[in-house]
Amino acid sequence: MNTLQLETYKIAFQDTAYIELNKLIKSQSYSSLFILVDSNTHEFCSKFLSEKIEADVNIEWIEIEPGEEHKTIQTCNEIWKTLSENGADRKSLLINLGGGIVTDIGGYAASCFKRGIDFVHIPTTLLGMVDAAIGGKNGVNLDSLKNQIGIIRPPKLVMVDVGYLATLPQEEMRSGLAEMLKHGLIANAEDFFAFEDLSQFQVEKLPELIRDSIKVKTKIAEEDPFENGLRMALNFGHTLGHAIESYHMESSEKAKLLHGEAVAIGMILALKLSVEVLEFNSTKCDKASQVIKTYFKTVVFSKHDITNIKTYLKHDKKNSAGNINFVLLEDIGQPKINCKVSDDQIKKAFAYYKSLS
Structure with missing residues (x-):
């Protein structure tokens, strides 16, 4: 290559x-x-x-x-x-x-x-x-x-x-796959749905898929190297994903999650929030969520867990002037930054994630 x-x-x-x-x-x-x-x-x-x-x-x-x-x-x-x-x-x-x-x-x-x-x-x-x-x-x-x-x-x-x-063990491979799926969702639906059917996936295609994924990130990062705007799109799924990862890291009662495992959950939550906030197509939301769910185990969140997870949102690096900013999708390949999300919409997103199991 x-x-x-x-x-x-x-x-x-x-x-x-x-x-x-x-x-x-x-x-x-x-x-x-x-x-x-x-x-x-x-x-x-x-x-x-x-x-x-x-x-x-x-x-x-x-x-x-x-x-x-x-x-x-x-x-x-x-x-x-x-x-x-x-x-x-x-x-x-x-x-x-x-x-x-x-x-x-x-x-x-x-x-x-x-x-x-x-x-x-x-x-x-x-x-x-x-x-x-x-x-x-x-x-x-x-x-x-x-x-x-x-x-x-x-x-x-x-x-x-x-x-x-x-x-690598399989769980580490899946952790990286979460970021490849993210790049597909924000830039290239074809790459995202290349992972739709695991039985049809060809291992020899992995190097090219890795290169395609790298090109998505480098293109965005070079246009906005210091994350003043466009580069924030790379944080799709990371706002709640990082909060979930941090909560599981700090809690003595919770199993630690790999970065990609937490981001996978964050992406499903962000897909549902995209439906609620930006009227993203609900059928596409369901289809994309099922692709992600194919590769990642379900994590159970109680009301107590969700309340604690939300406290970590105030530390997200995209925040400004006290506002918690999300990256959501208007469509696959069309991310929108600095989206405001209500507490009720976050609860709906977690309920949607639970319903998929």
Whole structure:
């Protein structure tokens, strides 16, 4: 597949990605290389990457603990200490090998260390490939609140090698699929409904579907790099999705949800809200919701849960002047930002989600 040349960085695929990485290392004459991994990617992915890198400088590995609970400023502090103790300078390169948590943390750590060193993302999860590593957003959570601390700064290169997906459990694949479904809903109905019938899905089409999904995000992100307007469309399903994810992360009585699992619920809720607020076609709402439900387990929400989830909405990054702003659909491929939603409409959306089970 051809490399995507964006305004400030490249996205390279498969074998070409390693050629581009080695060209970058050679052309920039980096003083040292650091590779950030979590314990999972260190075990399953590091050997393969080691065999592909061509560099005459010292390479140090930095390992962090996996999991959303470690996506914190404390983890960044440990990364900064390790970089400093191992002589990293402004001409060092940080390569982030892992899922969305690793690329988010690594990008933020690199952007702040010595006021910014170069970094490369090598996402090893489907979610990382189609979403987290794309678009230049880097950051950490503030306690259980998602992505409250961060910076928008692009990597020098994003490398997409679908071979890493062979190391993933099914639930992690589904987590990434949620973002691909989102991209289809806001931009390309054909890509969305490519997943309608799992029995007809062809695995060999996955690389092209990943590339199509990446193109949706990069097109929007390049037109609005600092999320002043259009880029907010990428948050479809995320307003309530993030609130649900944060609530489950903080509650000792609830099972943790992967990002994509929470966003899948958020998208179904947003589809129903689109019917209520924008008169989105109810038949399309039902059809799209059933496609999403095909891939994700049903989560039960009590009235108490819903009340608590709504308290997290005030922290959503799209909010302004005290208003909670939603991204909804006028039609598939036609998102509308800054939509106001009533408490009663949110209750109806949760009732609709419950009815699908």
